[in-house]
Amino acid sequence: MHTPVLLKEVVELLEAGPDKKIIDTTFGEGGHSKALLAAGANVLAIDRDITQISNFKLQISKGSLILKQGNFRDIVAIAKAADFAPVDGILFDLGLSYEQLKTGGKGLSYKNMNEPLDMRLDDSCVTTAEQILRQYTEKNLAHMFMHNAEEILAAPLAKHILIQRVGQEQLTVGWLVGVVNSVAKSNPRPTLTRVFQALRVEVNNEFENLEQALKGALSLLGPKGKVAVISFHSLEDRIVKRFIREHGYIQIGKKPIFGDKGLRFERSAVLRVFHV
Ligand SMILES: C[S@@+](CC[C@H](N)C(=O)[O-])C[C@H]1O[C@@H](n2cnc3c(N)ncnc32)[C@H](O)[C@@H]1O
Incomplete structure (x- = not known):
């Protein structure tokens, strides 16, 4: 509760x-x-x-x-x-x-590894977090992480997403956590928080x-x-x-x-x- x-x-x-x-x-x-x-x-x-x-x-x-x-x-x-x-x-x-974080099923928390990356709080949002991660250019992804969450690893994160999204059938929370862990190796938690925040802000405007x-x-x-x-x-x-x-x-x-x-x-x- x-x-x-x-x-x-x-x-x-x-x-x-x-x-x-x-x-x-x-x-x-x-x-x-x-x-x-x-x-x-x-x-x-x-x-x-x-x-x-x-x-x-x-x-x-x-x-x-x-x-x-x-x-x-x-x-x-x-x-x-x-x-x-x-x-x-x-x-x-x-x-x-x-x-919402715990049981919402929308991929809003980085702790729920099997959830899809949806993040839409209502039907008026047209784009899911997964679509953003699939469709944005490297430049747009980096801009989103910086603008929506002041993430200093914005550029390397965007680069890794572009490489790792190729050939992936579904981009789940677990997939994104894996990407973040590979970039923010020593202390991924704060970066995970900011990456999920940036996506949620973007999806829900x-x-x-x-x-x-x-x-x-x-x-x-x-x-x-x-x-x-x-x-x-x-x-x-x-x-x-x-x-x-x-x-x-x-x-x-x-x-x-x-x-x-x-x-x-x-x-x-x-x-x-x-x-x-
Ligand atoms: C931190 S929770 C509020 C908790 C609440 N004060 C309580 O004591 O239970 C924020 C809530 O705002 C809603 N929310 C987020 N953006 C909104 C928006 N643009 N319009 C209306 N509700 C929104 C979320 O769905 C969520 O339920």
């Missing part, structure tokens, strides 16, 4: 309470939504992955919940269709949930979705409304930081809030809360 990250901080900073309207744009396994509901808030929750929505079961005793499958880049249309605006708070908890969603989110806020974003790598956080700075929005606290370094699932988390 997924453990929600920086839960207390999110509930407090978004000031969840009775009669408050909050959009949880990344419902996942419902951890944050449950806490917002328990505080009495009315929640519109969105997730791109239909499995996350169909798996959820909860008796609601406080607040109210509307659950929608969709991409948070369409936050304005989704909120308007649900007649859920203006709102008091909007949460983005980026990345993937525990079950994650950076552009976030940029679009942040713009939309601000237009839905009521007078004292706030946006909270939890990101898990520096490239995501950079998008949020730049967005706040470029629009002159006000961040709560000079520094963001960092996850507990002692907790494996939380140690890379960075929370920024801001308002107009």
Whole structure:
């Protein structure tokens, strides 16, 4: 089961309470939504992955919940269709949930060696990770690893993929792990994390979705409304930081809030809360 990250901080900073309207744009396994509901808030929750929505079961005793499958880049249309605006708070908890990585079957984790390299979170994504690895040129693969994950071994990785993809019937997680291990020999783990991140970002268009969603989110806020974003790598956080700075929005606290370094699932988390 997924453990929600920086839960207390999110509930407090978004000031969840009775009669408050909050959009949880990344419902996942419902951890944050449950806490917002328990505080009495009315929640519109969105997730791109239909499995996350169909798996959820909860008796609601406080607040109210509307659950929608969709991409948070369409936050304005989704909120308007649900007649859920203006709102008091909007949460983005980026990345993937525990079950998606563990049992999703889409090749999102480098630990599931037999899975196909699909990585699509919904049907709107046209290209799978396997198709990218088969079709991209060496230059495009290297650019993807660098641009989506700042992987310093981007060039040798791209070169090895081009050689090793020839004659392969199926490119599985195990195949990609083998390629990475042959390039990042002494310490492959961090490279594996970044390679899988780069592919997931590419397949699901994650950076552009976030940029679009942040713009939309601000237009839905009521007078004292706030946006909270939890990101898990520096490239995501950079998008949020730049967005706040470029629009002159006000961040709560000079520094963001960092996850507990002692907790494996939380140690890379960075929370920024801001308002107009
Ligand atoms: C880290 S999990 C959220 C966990 C959740 N806060 C909880 O406590 O269970 C991130 C979720 O965001 C979803 N997601 C990723 N990109 C999305 C997007 N563009 N639109 C909507 N949901 C998205 C993923 O499918 C995943 O379920």
